[in-house]
Amino acid sequence: MSAITRLALAAAFIVAAAPVIAVEPGAPAPGFRLPTFDSAPPVSLAELRGKVVFVDFWASWCSPCRQSLPLYDKLRNDFAATDFVILAIGLDEDVADAKAFLGEHPVKYTTLQNPQGDVAKAFDLKGMPSSYLIDRDGIVRARHVGFEPKDIDVLKKEITGLLGKPAP
Secondary structure, three states: OHHHHHHHHHHHHHHHOOOOOOOOOOOOOOOOOEEEEEOOOEEEHHOOOEEEEEEEEOOOOOOOOOHHHHHHHHHHOOOOOOEEEEEEEEEEOHHHHHHHHHHHOOOOOEEEEEOHHHHHHOOOOOOOOEEEOOOOEEEEEEEEEOOOOHHHHHEEEEHHHHHHHOOO
């Protein structure tokens, strides 16, 4: 094996071993296209450019999600007449578990399936639930890990601030 080949392999191993960096505020949101839990067509984050998007990662086994999903539904209602969209990404490996959870905790916003978890990996989740508030240009403006009902007030302020900015 030549020295150049060894050097190239070493560089590849270093890159592969580098830790994934969590998506922080100020960074572009990773793109994705995921199927819904209903018969609607798949949803792409890129298709929502120009809107303020709240991406929430949840799972049926996540205790705080039992509170957050219904409260996010009320939040969606508060901003119904605006360019605000919620995308809830379910991470259950067994889609039937996620559907049962949604049956117990129904919401009117878009729920997406990601049983393989690749989108969660792209965002490098640090806990469950995790959510990201994305501006009209596709830039992450806030990240929330965990959930408590009082978080809704903070989210309302963040959303209102982003909606106050003109569309591109």
